[in-house]
Each structure stands twice: as structure tokens, then as C-alpha cells.
């Protein structure tokens with residue numbers, strides 16, 4: 001299996017001014033190539049520290065890791081050749097234009113001089129900044145700087161893109177543009193890692209997530225699998241809309257062994273069950289001669305998932 | 320290696336096109352005008368006083384101004400280029416963007432040092448040529464071949480002196496949390512080296528070796544004369560010992576030896592054998608401990624910055 005990111009008991013302890021902070025605590029991650037990977041966790045969870053270790057910007061205290069197969073300590077230069085990073089926080093040289101900033105980045109990536117101009121123009125076009133390429137970065141808005149940050153990460157034509165808090169401070173329009181950008185990049189076959197405490201803005205893009213808190217991994221996995229697992233653990237929620245003798249229908253559904261709760265909410269029936277009981281409901285309705293217009297499983301959202309694991313961690317912390 | 324030149328090139332063009340550099344060059348240009356005018360006035364006055372011998376040659380007349388100017392300009396240029404070298408990039412977040420590229424950390428700091436070396440060389444070369452040219456014009460005396468050789472050496476050591484201050488400033492910038500902090504410490508340190516220590520040195524020497532001239536020098540016996548000379552010498556020795564803690568002292572020593580002049584704190588400090596005109600080689604030989612001190616301070620400050628920066632956590 002070729003992983004984009006793998007870590008083994010990766011740990012970072014900061015010691016400053018007599019205080020010791022375990023920012024990342026024995027973290028084990030396995031993220032396959034080609035995914036959109038969301039690293040989720042509240043502020044101070046250790047997301048930025050993890051990213052800095054993955055890209056060689058800081059050294060681990062213990063444990064190890066590989067990015068695109070390269071060791072994060074010994075081969076970090078190789079990693080930085082192939083990984084585009086949008087750090088958090090970051091800044092550009094504001095006395096230089098957008099184009100000049102990127103030309104410098106291109107030079108640092110050993111892009112041959114003859115190709116530099118074209119490469120820079122291409123990435124500026126990709127993020128929609130071509131029109132303002134000759135403007136000094138000093139006058140750029142937060143959103144424009146953010147897009148330039150993405151352009152900078154694209155210059156090296158990376159295999160893996162790591163975006164740290166990519167939508168922080170963006171307006172809704174900017175956040176939407178970012179999501180579209182990520183969609184395009186993912187289609188091009190790039191692996192993408194998004195680190196955020198703003199679940200709603202980037203969460204829906206991810207097909208793989210890891211939730212961390214206080215440096216510890218709480219859960220990781222494919223979003224699909226995690227959601228299925230959650231439905232098994234927490235029960236299925238099924239929504240039914242029927243016309244006719246709804247009361248009898250409810251009474252009959254309640255007889256099913258796996259059903260723990262049935263209730264009526266306006267014109268819908270909500271069922272909680274430990275199994276997907278849709279076919280049983282369908283049979284009952286048929287036998288009663290009722291017509292069903294809606295019969296669907298309500299999937300937990302990413303937020304439900306996040307809250308579940310996050311809460312569990314909170315509870316464990318206080319136990 | 321190629322990346323180091325990439326960094327150096329970018330830094331150099333930033334510095335040379337930057338406002339700070341231009342302002343410094345202009346301020347120095349104004350100071351220069353004042354200095355040249357004062358050279359002119361001094362020469363004019365000397366000419367009008369009967370019986371006063373004119374100092375010999377171009378250097379005899381212009382060197383003092385040149386050294387004084389440089390002893391202010393070089394440290395300021397060094398500080399101005401170095402105080403925000405690291406902290407500025409940390410504050411702006413540009414360091415993170417640069418270090419996210421396939422470069423090692425030492426590439427960044429080495430590239431900056433190289434760029435500063437080029438920029439200070441340029442500034443000092445331009446300043447010196449303007450100064451020398453101006454003085455030659457005002458005095459109506461052109462330097463001889465030997466004097467030109469001395470001036471070239473002087474310019475080289477001025478660059479070294481500026482780089483000493485640059486390295487100190489980079490060290491401050493590396494350890495400081497904020498640029499304002501590194502700037503304040505830099506300026507305070509400069510003031511201490513330039514004004515405070517020399518004043519303390521004179522005060523200490525004066526207190527430790529009070530010279531009592533109770534009687535007219537003409538009435539002194541030979542022994543009393545000799546004792547007075549001894550006291551003067553030991554007083555100067557104390558002053559120099561204290562001043563030798565500043566880079567500025569070493570620079571002025573080098574300048575005096577190379578340019579073959581005796582000014583300021585060096586007056587009367589040496590045996591009569593040294594007061595005669597010394598050749599360039601003799602000058603270099605005498606100045607070499609001072610040269611070594613400047614090289615060492617520069618190297619130590621730079622290596623310390625380098626080592627700290629290599630392990631530093633950047634946020």
C-alpha cells in the first residue's frame with residue numbers, strides 16, 4: 001500500500017519558559033494517496049505542529065513518519081520538493097508584486113529560468129490572480145493573499161498539497177471558491193490534506209478524516225466507513241412519510257425487535273433502530289394498504305461524527 | 320548552493336531598492352558635504368597661520384575626516400541591514416513560505432549574509448569614493464599611488480567593520496521575539512560602543528591616574544618630567560584597555576595603521592619609533608591583532624546566529 005502520509009508514535013513536546021506542552025502525542029496516521037484528507041480538531045489540538053513535522057519545518061521529539069515514502073527527518077528536502085504547503089499563518093513580501101513573489105518561489109524550487117514566467121502565469125491563472133499579477137502584495141485583501149498562498153503551493157506541481165486552516169478569515173464567497181479549487185485539484189489526482197477547526201467549511205470535501213484533540217488521535221478513517229460504523233453503534237434513523245392510517249403503522253413498526261423508538265413529527269414518522277429496517281417497514285405498509293412516499297435512512301453528518309468522537313474524548317478526559 | 324545565490328540575489332535587490340538603503344545613502348551624502356566643508360575650512364585656517372606646517376600629502380589632510388565618517392557610517396549600515404534580517408521574516412510569515420520550499424535553513428541565513436556583504440561593499444565603496452573624490456577636489460591634492468593602495472585597504476577594512484555590526488545585528492534579530500526589540504538593543508549597543516565605553520574609559524583612566532601638574536612644565540626636573548610621561552602613558556594604556564572591548568576601537572586602530580595617521584585615542588600612545596611614517600606592510604603587521612579581533616567578533620556572532628537559527632522553532 002502506498003501511503004501519502006504515515007506516522008508512527010509521532011510526538012512533539014515543546015519546552016519553553018519552563019512550561020512543557022505535548023503538542024502531538026504518539027500519533028499514528030495512515031493516509032492513502034489520492035484522498036482528500038481532513039485533519040480536524042479544535043484550536044491548539046496540534047494540527048499545525050503535525051504539519052510542520054511532516055514538512056521538516058520542525059523536528060519530532062520522538063516517533064517517526066513518512067510523507068510520500070520519504071522520512072520526515074532525513075529526507076525532508078525531498079518532501080518539500082513534492083509537497084505544496086500553505087502554512088498558517090503565512091505572509092508574502094509585500095513590497096514585491098504577486099508575480100515577483102512567485103518567481104522567487106519558483107527559483108527556490110529550481111524551476112529553470114526559461115520556464116519560470118510561464119509556470120508563474122499558469123498558477124496565477126489557476127487561482128484567478130492573473131489580472132492583478134503586477135500589483136504589490138501590500139494592497140492585497142485577505143482572500144487574494146490566500147489565493148496567492150495556494151498559487152505558491154502549486155508552483156512545484158506537487159503530488160501532495162497541505163493546506164493549514166485554508167478558509168480562516170475568508171468570506172463565504174472566498175471559502176466557496178476554495179472548495180471548488182480543491183475539487184479541481186483532487187480531480188487532477190493530487191492528494192490533499194486540509195487542516196481545520198472550521199468543520200463546516202472544508203469538512204464536506206473530505207473523504208478521509210482524522211480527528212485530533214490535545215495532540216492525540218481520536219479517530220481516523222474513510223468518512224463513508226466512519227459514518228456506517230456510527231450508524232451501527234448509535235442506531236439507524238429512518239424517516240417515513242405515509243398516507244392513510246398512520247397510527248396503526250406506527251404501532252406495527254414499534255413491534256419490530258430492532259426498533260427502539262418510533263415517533264411522529266408532523267407528517268413524518270421517525271424511527272430509531274439498530275438495523276436498517278426499511279424493507280420491514282415497507283412490508284408492513286403494504287400489508288396495511290398504505291402508500292409510502294418517503295422511506296429513507298438519515299445519515300449522520302460529519303458534524304455528528306465530529307461531535308460524537310469529540311464528546312467521547314471530553315468525557316474520557318473528565319473521568 | 321544555487322539556492323543560496325537565489326536568496327542572496329533577492330535579498331540584495333530588496334536592500335538596494337529599499338527605502339532604508341536610499342535614506343542612509345542620502346543622509347551620508349549630507350554628512351559628507353559637511354565633512355568636506357570642514358576639511359576645507361581647516362586647511363584654509365592652517366594656511367593662514369604663519370609657522371604652522373601643513374600636514375603632508377592627501378592622506379595627511381583628509382584621512383581624519385574619512386576615518387571619522389566611516390566610524391559612524393559603517394556601523395549604521397551594518398545595523399540597518401541586519402536588525403530585522405531574521406525577526407522581520409518571522410513576523411511577516413515569509414520565512415515559513417520560504418522554508419516550505421526545498422531549501423535548507425542555512426541557505427537562507429548564508430544567502431542573507433552574502434547579500435549583506437555585497438550591499439555593504441557597494442554602499443561603502445560608493446561612500447568612500449564620493450568622500451575621497453570630494454576631499455581631493457576641495458583640497459586640490461590628489462592621492463599618490465601609495466595612498467590609493469592604503470585607501471583600498473581602508474575600504475576593505477571598513478567593509479569588515481560594517482559586517483561586524485551586521486553580524487551582531489543578525490544575532491540580535493535571531494534571538495529577538497520582535498523586530499522592535501532587536502532594533503532597540505542594536506541601537507543601545509551601538510551607543511554603548513560608540514559613546515558610553517569611551518567616556519567610561521576616560522573617566523576610569525582619569526580617576527585611576529590623576530595627573531598632577533602642580534608646577535609649570537618649564538620648572539620640572541628631568542625625573543619629574545619622566546614621571547609625568549609615565550603617568551600619561553599608563554593613563555592611555557588604561558583607556559585603550561577599556562576601549563578594546565568595542566569593535567570601534569579596533570577599527571580605528573586598523574585605520575590609523577593603514578592610513579598612517581595618529582588620531583584620537585592613539586595620540587602619544589606609542590613609542591617614538593612608531594610615530595615615524597610606517598609602510599603599508601608595517602601597518603598591516605601592527606594592525607593584525609585588531610583585524611583578527613574584528614574577524615573573530617564577526618565570525619562568532621554569525622556562527623551563533625547560524626546555530627540558533629538552525630534549531631529554532633518557527634511559528
Ligand SMILES: Nc1ncnc2c1ncn2[C@@H]1O[C@H](COP(=O)(O)OP(=O)(O)O)[C@@H](O)[C@H]1O
Nearest residue numbers: 014016021023042043044045046047048049632
Ligand atoms: N513554538 C512553540 N512553542 C511552545 N508551544 C507551542 C509552539 N507551537 C505550538 N505550541 C503549543 O502546542 C499546542 C498545539 O499547537 P498547534 O499545533 O498550533 O495547534 P493547532 O494548529 O491545532 O491549533 C498548543 O498548545 C500551542 O500553544
Ligand SMILES: [Mg+2]
Nearest residue numbers: 047048088165
Ligand atoms: Mg494551527
